[in-house]
Amino acid sequence: MALFHRTESDAKNRTAETPSTGAPRRFRKTGVVAAAAAVVLALSACGGGASPQSDGGPVELRFSWWGSDKRAQLTQAAIAAFEAENPNIKIKPEYGDWSGYWDKLATQVAANDAPDIIQMDEKYITEYSTRGALLDLSKYEIDTSKLDEAALNAGKSEDGLTGIAAGINAATILANPSVFKAAGVELPDDKTWTWEDFGRISAEVTEKSPKGTYGSAAYGTDEASLGVWLRQNGKSLYTSDGKLGFEPSDIADWWAFLKQLSEKKAVPSASEVVEAEAAALDQSGLATGKNGLAFWWSNQLPALEKAAGTDLQILRFPSTTGKAADAKLWYKASQFWSASSRTKHPEETAKFINFLANNTKAGEALLADRGVYPNSDVRAAIEPKLTPADIKVIKFIDQIKGELGEAPAPPPKGAGAIQEIVKRYTSEVLFNRLSTEEAGKKAVDEMKSAIS
Amino acid sequence: MSAISELSTLKRRNGPMTAAEKKANGRDNKAAYIFLLPWLAGLVAITVGPMLMSLYLSFTDYNLLQPPEWVGLDNFIRMFADARLHNSLGVTFTYVFVGVPLQLGVALLIALVLDKGLRGLPFYRSVFYLPSLLGGSVAVAILWKQIFGTTGLVNQALAMFGIQGPGWISDPSTALGSIVLLHVWTFGAPMIIFLAGLRQIPVMYYEAAKVDGASTLQQFWRITLPMLSPIIFFNLVLQIIGSFQSFTQAFIVSGGNGGPSDSTMFFTLYLYQKGFGQFDMGYASAMAWFLLVIIGVFTAINFIAAKYWVFYDD
Numbered sequence: 216m217a218l219f220h221r222t223e224s225d226a227k228n229r230t231a232e233t234p235s236t237g238a239p240r241r242f243r244k245t246g247v248v249a250a251a252a253a254v255v256l257a258l259s260a261c262g263g264g265a266s267p268q269s270d271g272g273p274v275e276l277r278f279s280w281w282g283s284d285k286r287a288q289l290t291q292a293a294i295a296a297f298e299a300e301n302p303n304i305k306i307k308p309e310y311g312d313w314s315g316y317w318d319k320l321a322t323q324v325a326a327n328d329a330p331d332i333i334q335m336d337e338k339y340i341t342e343y344s345t346r347g348a349l350l351d352l353s354k355y356e357i358d359t360s361k362l363d364e365a366a367l368n369a370g371k372s373e374d375g376l377t378g379i380a381a382g383i384n385a386a387t388i389l390a391n392p393s394v395f396k397a398a399g400v401e402l403p404d405d406k407t408w409t410w411e412d413f414g415r416i417s418a419e420v421t422e423k424s425p426k427g428t429y430g431s432a433a434y435g436t437d438e439a440s441l442g443v444w445l446r447q448n449g450k451s452l453y454t455s456d457g458k459l460g461f462e463p464s465d466i467a468d469w470w471a472f473l474k475q476l477s478e479k480k481a482v483p484s485a486s487e488v489v490e491a492e493a494a495a496l497d498q499s500g501l502a503t504g505k506n507g508l509a510f511w512w513s514n515q516l517p518a519l520e521k522a523a524g525t526d527l528q529i530l531r532f533p534s535t536t537g538k539a540a541d542a543k544l545w546y547k548a549s550q551f552w553s554a555s556s557r558t559k560h561p562e563e564t565a566k567f568i569n570f571l572a573n574n575t576k577a578g579e580a581l582l583a584d585r586g587v588y589p590n591s592d593v594r595a596a597i598e599p600k601l602t603p604a605d606i607k608v609i610k611f612i613d614q615i616k617g618e619l620g621e622a623p624a625p626p627p628k629g630a631g632a633i634q635e636i637v638k639r640y641t642s643e644v645l646f647n648r649l650s651t652e653e654a655g656k657k658a659v660d661e662m663k664s665a666i667s
Numbered sequence: 668m669s670a671i672s673e674l675s676t677l678k679r680r681n682g683p684m685t686a687a688e689k690k691a692n693g694r695d696n697k698a699a700y701i702f703l704l705p706w707l708a709g710l711v712a713i714t715v716g717p718m719l720m721s722l723y724l725s726f727t728d729y730n731l732l733q734p735p736e737w738v739g740l741d742n743f744i745r746m747f748a749d750a751r752l753h754n755s756l757g758v759t760f761t762y763v764f765v766g767v768p769l770q771l772g773v774a775l776l777i778a779l780v781l782d783k784g785l786r787g788l789p790f791y792r793s794v795f796y797l798p799s800l801l802g803g804s805v806a807v808a809i810l811w812k813q814i815f816g817t818t819g820l821v822n823q824a825l826a827m828f829g830i831q832g833p834g835w836i837s838d839p840s841t842a843l844g845s846i847v848l849l850h851v852w853t854f855g856a857p858m859i860i861f862l863a864g865l866r867q868i869p870v871m872y873y874e875a876a877k878v879d880g881a882s883t884l885q886q887f888w889r890i891t892l893p894m895l896s897p898i899i900f901f902n903l904v905l906q907i908i909g910s911f912q913s914f915t916q917a918f919i920v921s922g923g924n925g926g927p928s929d930s931t932m933f934f935t936l937y938l939y940q941k942g943f944g945q946f947d948m949g950y951a952s953a954m955a956w957f958l959l960v961i962i963g964v965f966t967a968i969n970f971i972a973a974k975y976w977v978f979y980d981d
Contacts, residue, residue: 314923318943325731325948342946346732427818485927486817486834493812493922632945635924642927646839665945 272303274563279309280334280550281316283496283518286584293580297570304563306332312495317631324348329555331564335378337369338630340551341457344374345628350554351375355565358573365622366589369548372625378551379572382586385513385544385612386439390528394507398423398430405530406539410472413508413533417481420507432500432509433482435473435641436492437634440510443532444469446543446620457627459662467655470644477645485645492638497522513611514549514586517604529611531618543620546612549586587612629666636661725953730946742953752954754929755937758843762933763910766850771902774854778861779891792859799855808849808919812836815845836920839930846931849916857902864898865891893978900977904969911962914939934958 280290287310294306309330311319317339323329329348343349353376359367363383370378388405395402398420403412417430424430434440442452448468451460476482483491483500491500496515500506502522511519513529520527534541552568554561571577578593583605588594594609601609626633640658643649649657700707725742727735746752777795781788801807814820815835822832835845872890881889892899914935917925925932925940934954942951 321731321943321946343732346730348732484817484834486837489837489927490817490834492926629945635940635944638924639926639928642839646928648839648928 273305274303274560275305275307276332276558276560276564276567277307277309277330278332278567279316279320279330281311281313282334282584285518285521286310289581289584293571293577296574296576296580297567300570300576301563301566304567306567324555327557329557331555331558331560332567333553333555334381335551335553337548337551338626338634340370340378340553341372341626341628342631343553344372344377347374348556349374349377350556350558350561350564351377352379352554352565352568355561357565357569361573361590361592363546363589363591365546366548369622369625370551370553378548378553379568380548380550380589381552381571382514382549382583383589383612384547384549384586385615386443386532386547387511387513387516387611388508388530388532389501389511389516389519390508390530391501391504391506391523391525392528393525394424394428394504395420398428398507400507402528403530403533405533407537408533409535409537410533412537414472414476414479414481417476417508418479421480424507428505428507429483429500430481430507431476432491432506433473433477433488433641433645434510435470435645436488436638438637439512440532441466441469441637442623443543446545446623447532447535447541451623452633453624453627453630453666455624457624457666459659459666460624461659463652463655463659465655466658467651470641470651470654473641474644474651485642488645489642501527512547512549512586513608514583516608517583517602520604529607531615539615540618542618544615545619545621545623548589583608627666632665633662636665721952721955724949725956727949729949729952731943731948732946735949738949742950743957745950746953746957751929751932752934752937755925755932755934758925758930758932759911759934761843762847762850762913763907766847767903767906767910769847770851770854771857771899771906773851774858774902775861775895775899777854778858778865779887781858781862782865792862795858796855799853801853805915805919808916811845811849811916812920837927839928842921842927842930846916846920849920850910850913857906860898860902861895864895868894896977897979900969900973904966907965907969908962911958911965 278294280286282290287308290310291308294308298304298306320329320333324343333349335343335349340349351374352370357379359376359379362380366380366383367376369380370376390402392402400416400420400423403416408416413431420430421428438452445451445461445465448465450462450465454460473482477485482488483506494500496502496518499509499519499522501509501511502519504523504525508530516527516529531539532542532544534543552571554564554568558564571581573590573593575593575596578588578590578597579600581588582597582601587609588597636658640649640654644651644654724735726737726739728738728741729735781791781795785791798807812819816822817834817837819835821835825832833841835841868891872894873886876886876890912935913933917931917933917936918939921927921931921936923936925936935958938951938954938958941947941954
């Protein structure tokens with residue numbers, strides 16, 4: 216009660232607490248002192264970069280990655296195996312969600328506080344490599360002789376070998392057979408289906424399913440499915456000289472087809488699409504049985520099966536011609552192992568990356584969570600340990616080997632911004648706020664300036 | 668004035684400060700500075716230092732990974748052509764100029780009701796204050812997302828009446844509205860201050876008005892509002908400054924991207940995206956200083972306008 220028994224003057228004091236014109240004047244002098252102090256602080260921060268290398272003594276390395284809880288468990292097991300072999304090196308894990316990961320990494324690098332070992336993605340590797348933030352791993356002792364050549368090349372650039380592929384991946388469509396069964400629709404034959412089939416089948420599933428269940432998730436929330444579409448139409452996301460590989464009309468066509476899908480309710484409503492974007496893997500439409508089909512990377516199948524509590528099936532993308540070879544899929548390096556160029560312990564960092572890439576014990580811990588192992592020896596050695604879900608993924612990757620299109624050009628600097636642009640204009644289109652042509656024009660403009 | 672200066676010259680003529688006196692004076696100052704040191708260190712390291720750094724960065728092209736490069740006014744010039752920035756200004760202004768009056772209105776209304784001498788007032792006061800403590804938090808923003816989702820609480824309630832509600836948060840036409848609502852819901856802090864202000868209005872004014880036959884409404888317009896105007900002003904200034912800087916709610920509710928279709932892309936959120944998402948920290952710094960100017964201008968306008976409507980009793 217006492218709070219309210221204020222005197223009149225108390226109230227005046229309160230109002231006086233609002234920013235008064237007097238305050239800045241008082242700070243002006245301290246501002247000069249502060250400026251000097253800031254310079255000192257800044258200088259001392261700069262000096263912190265290079266400290267002498269410690270030899271022999273215990274070394275602590277920081278290792279950061281993004282991913283699910285399952286990945287965290289598997290990775291911790293790999294770390295434990297490494298530490299058992301190298302008692303002098305401690306690995307400190309730092310992990311989190313994809314969305315927060317990049318903000319944090321950028322800040323850490325800016326603050327000269329980057330983790331020693333960095334899980335890297337192809338969208339960002341050029342950004343970091345060209346700016347000198349990543350170590351050229353070819354200068355250190357890492358055995359690359361057993362690694363898949365295409366995967367190895369994906370980590371190479373003018374700046375050296377800045378990433379070692381952690382796994383091999385492919386863009387896929389995953390199907391939840393129980394949704395199809397409940398609707399009484401047969402699963403499509405992914406060797407012969409076309410985009411028209413995809414739309415027809417999805418719409419049929421929606422029609423024969425309870426309200427709120429859709430034949431397919433919408434594409435358009437990232438650029439992977441756009442990449443497939445463009446490749447099938449003779450274009451590409453990026454060109455080898457780091458430019459955009461398509462025209463506004465190409466992406467407009469892609470959206471026009473999505474709109475058709477949306478109109479016949481083959482995919483969820485615009486609002487539901489927006490909500491699905493924010494959902495974690497466990498909450499995704501495929502995992503919760505609300506979507507019959509959805510767009511995912513092949514290595515995500517085991518985690519999705521676990522979340523869905525049911526078997527899922529991997530399908531090739533539909534093509535324009537109905538021939539599997541025209542689906543134009545490709546092998547992607549799911550993630551890279553990279554190292555900070557400012558690490559104080561490059562030898563030890565390289566040793567750990569070498570362990571992750573080439574040691575069977577690492578393979579036995581990590582299994583296929585980051586995709587199919589690029590090291591053929593490790594891949595063979597861990598086969599008995601794999602779960603049925605892992606085996607399904609590996610089989611799929613093997614099956615499509617003969618059908619692959621040529622390897623896509625690596626994403627240029629600034630490619631990290633593309634997903635957000637795609638996503639934003641997809642919702643502009645789905646909410647009918649922009650025509651597909653307008654959206655195409657604006658999106659391409661923005662993308663061009665992002666990667667220039 | 669002249670007398671004082673005469674006095675001081677007189678004093679000096681009589682005898683300047685002795686060395687001992689000077690020393691004592693200096694020692695006093697020193698002690699003061701030593702006591703100030705912890706605060707000063709915090710101010711320099713946490714506030715002023717980074718601010719000066721960001722002022723410098725606002726004139727540079729800084730991608731976080733390489734040293735900043737001086738570009739002069741480029742960043743500020745770029746802002747003129749940045750359509751997404753203009754959109755984010757629109758969103759922020761809408762949020763401030765719809766959200767703040769609504770919130771203060773609700774706060775005043777509830778304060779007036781509570782001031783009528785309700786039984787169990789401390790309880791109600793706490794209940795109404797609670798959202799203020801929680802409203803800015805991540806947890807509540809996540810909860811909000813659930814409540815206003817396509818299949819959320821609100822739509823479930825509407826469904827009982829046969830109404831199919833939109834995805835409040837995922838539809839560009841309603842997303843900002845639901846964040847404004849979240850802001851209005853946190854009316855507790857200004858409400859407490861209004862309550863305190865209402866308690867200070869002397870009862871005799873109302874008694875006199877009643878004797879003169881003034882209606883309740885007249886009493887409100889002629890007594891309550893003018894007497895409360897300094898408090899309203901205080902709340903207005905604080906809320907406007909705070910709302911311009913609002914970030915967490917939009918960040919969480921939109922999943923960090925200001926979506927759908929940039930409809931909840933607050934200025935601060937765009938700034939954050941530019942700086943940490945797109946490696947454009949120089950531009951983000953320039954945006955931060957632009958926001959400071961905007962807030963400064965509106966606060967100044969507030970203070971100037973206050974001369975015409977804020978009534979001080981003495």
